[in-house]
Amino acid sequence: MSEERGQDGTRRSGGPRKAQEIFDATLDLLATKGYEGLTIEGVAQRSGVNKTTLYRWWPSKGALLGAALIGTRRLGLEPPDTGSLQGDLEALLRTVVTLLTVPPGSGIAVATLGAVTQSPELAVHVREFFTERLARERPLFDRAVARGELPADTDPMLLVDLLAGAAWLRVVLRQLSVEEDFVSRAVRTVLKGASAGA
Amino acid sequence: MSEERGQDGTRRSGGPRKAQEIFDATLDLLATKGYEGLTIEGVAQRSGVNKTTLYRWWPSKGALLGAALIGTRRLGLEPPDTGSLQGDLEALLRTVVTLLTVPPGSGIAVATLGAVTQSPELAVHVREFFTERLARERPLFDRAVARGELPADTDPMLLVDLLAGAAWLRVVLRQLSVEEDFVSRAVRTVLKGASAGA
Numbered sequence: 001m002s003e004e005r006g007q008d009g010t011r012r013s014g015g016p017r018k019a020q021e022i023f024d025a026t027l028d029l030l031a032t033k034g035y036e037g038l039t040i041e042g043v044a045q046r047s048g049v050n051k052t053t054l055y056r057w058w059p060s061k062g063a064l065l066g067a068a069l070i071g072t073r074r075l076g077l078e079p080p081d082t083g084s085l086q087g088d089l090e091a092l093l094r095t096v097v098t099l100l101t102v103p104p105g106s107g108i109a110v111a112t113l114g115a116v117t118q119s120p121e122l123a124v125h126v127r128e129f130f131t132e133r134l135a136r137e138r139p140l141f142d143r144a145v146a147r148g149e150l151p152a153d154t155d156p157m158l159l160v161d162l163l164a165g166a167a168w169l170r171v172v173l174r175q176l177s178v179e180e181d182f183v184s185r186a187v188r189t190v191l192k193g194a195s196a197g198a
Numbered sequence: 199m200s201e202e203r204g205q206d207g208t209r210r211s212g213g214p215r216k217a218q219e220i221f222d223a224t225l226d227l228l229a230t231k232g233y234e235g236l237t238i239e240g241v242a243q244r245s246g247v248n249k250t251t252l253y254r255w256w257p258s259k260g261a262l263l264g265a266a267l268i269g270t271r272r273l274g275l276e277p278p279d280t281g282s283l284q285g286d287l288e289a290l291l292r293t294v295v296t297l298l299t300v301p302p303g304s305g306i307a308v309a310t311l312g313a314v315t316q317s318p319e320l321a322v323h324v325r326e327f328f329t330e331r332l333a334r335e336r337p338l339f340d341r342a343v344a345r346g347e348l349p350a351d352t353d354p355m356l357l358v359d360l361l362a363g364a365a366w367l368r369v370v371l372r373q374l375s376v377e378e379d380f381v382s383r384a385v386r387t388v389l390k391g392a393s394a395g396a
Contacts, residue, residue, distance in 0.1 A: 034316060113371060114315025117308050118232060127373045158364065158383060161372075165363020166356065173311060174359075175325045185356060193391030 015071065016057055021047045023068035030065065031107035035115035035122055040064065066125025069112065070132050074105065079136050085144035085195075089187045092137065093163045097178050100171040110172055134160065150195055162190050213269065214255055220245045221266035228263065229305035233313035233320055238262065264323025267310065268330050272303065277334050283342035283393075287385045290335065291361045295376050298369040308370055332358065348393055360388050 016022065025046035029038045038061050044051040058064035080091035099109045116123045134157060141156040166186050170176055214220065223244035227236045236259050242249040256262035278289035297307045314321045332355060339354040364384050368374055 110315050114312050117312025117370060118316075123373055126371060130367075130372045155383065157368075157372075158380075158387065161364040161367040162360045162384065162388065165365070165367040166359040167363070168366060169328075169359040169363040170355075172314060173324060174328045174355075175321055182356075185353070186360065189356065189388060189391035190360065191391065192394040193387035193389065196390040196394075 015067065016049065016053055018047065018049055019071060020073060022049055022054065022064075023072040024074065026064055026068040027072060027074065027108045028104075030111055031104055034111055035065075035119055038065065060121065062119070062121035062125050065112070065122060066128055069125065069129045079140055081140070081143070085140075085147070085149040086187060086191060088140045088144070089159070089163065089191060090183050092140070092160070093167060093183045093187060096164045096167045097171070097183060100167055101178060113168075114172070154194055159190055159194055163187065213265070214247065214251055216245065216247055217269060218271060220247055220252065220262075221270040222272065224262055224266040225270060225272065225306045226302075228309055229302055232309055233263075233317055236263065258319065260317070260319035260323050263310070263320060264326055267323065267327045272306075277338055279338070279341070283338075283345070283347040284385060284389060286338045286342070287357070287361065287389065288381050290338070290358070291365060291381045291385060294362045294365045295369070295381060298365055299376060311366070312370070352392055357388055357392055361385065 022043060025043045026038065029042050029046060033042070040054050040058075040061055041051060043049075043061075043064065044054055054064065058067060080088050080095075082088050082091055099105050112122070113126065116126045137160060138156055141150065141154060141159070144150045145152050145154060163186055167178070167182075170178055170182065220241060223241045224236065227240050227244060231240070238252050238256075238259055239249060241247075241259075241262065242252055252262065256265060278286050278293075280286050280289055297303050310320070311324065314324045335358060336354055339348065339352060339357070342348045343350050343352065361384055365376070365380075368376055368380065
């Protein structure tokens with residue numbers, strides 16, 4: 001991996017040895033103690049990596065958490081490629097629903113995304129996480145346009161936000177279980193709407 | 199207003215004199231101090247209503263906040279009736295966007311809905327708030343079905359969650375400004391999809 005620095009001076013890619021262990025420790029602490037209880041010291045203790053090493057890579061816990069969200073292999077966020085837009089969007093939304101409902105990932109995801117409203121520093125890193133996610137999702141929409149499934153002027157962010165947002169509302173704010181056919185119905189509705197111009 | 203008691207023993211409607219002042223004080227404290235900093239004592243001080251009076255009506259700050267969310271006149275949550283489904287949904291989504299972006303309401307709404315992930319007690323009351331909201335929104339969909347704009351088996355909750363969820367994602371998680379045409383594009387997409395069977 002090449003190394004570069006983001007606007008906040010943290011390294012955007014690359015990282016220390018044991019990066020996955022560090023990210024694991026960060027996300028575990030977040031899930032069990034919340035954003036308030038997450039500390040660089042705690043991560044050092046849990047991961048067995050020296051505190052000064054952590055500070056050398058990440059100047060703050062917000063920066064470390066941002067890197068962990070993007071860099072962890074745990075959240076299973078690789079975008080799908082099923083061969084059809086319907087299939088891709090269903091897989092994408094199913095991943096979001098899993099992320100919000102299946103422990104231990106759900107504890108991490110819900111606590112982190114909720115804490116955004118309490119911590120401007122965390123908010124910056126979550127924003128970066130979403131920007132990175134959308135960049136990874138764009139090829140899915142490009143392929144759909146190339147297959148004639150979507151109009152060329154489709155706004156991927158709008159479609160992703162409609163679907164992922166519905167999952168957030170259902171799971172976190174309404175605190176309802178997600179019905180068996182929630183994913184297929186949500187995707188069908190958004191897809192029919194989005195493809196109407198194609 | 200008639201008076202009845204909810205499952206948790208709190209009065210669901212009715213309320214003490216100066217209810218709006220109490221709700222205002224509750225929401226102001228929440229917006230400025232967060233859920234952690236919100237106390238019945240603080241509300242008593244700010245509203246000039248005796249603490250024991252508050253406790254007589256609401257056994258906990260979560261119950262008080264739940265009542266304030268549903269009972270306040272400040273959040274402007276009366277569902278629209280514009281004569282068309284497109285108009286109604288645009289008005290509905292515009293209200294959500296305003297709620298999430300225009301101070302001081304936005305501070306209250308974002309802090310409250312985010313804190314759900316940190317407080318199971320608050321979560322119960324927010325869930326009740328959303329249930330109550332949906333009950334008020336249903337007539338809008340009933341009218342649309344009656345006008346032939348939607349199939350009779352339309353799921354109002356899905357449509358509301360797609361739209362309101364997209365606003366939450368855009369404003370709170372992506373922290374992006376909402377473009378001029380966000381509301382009309384989101385509604386158009388969801389409406390085309392939802393009405394395809396009509």
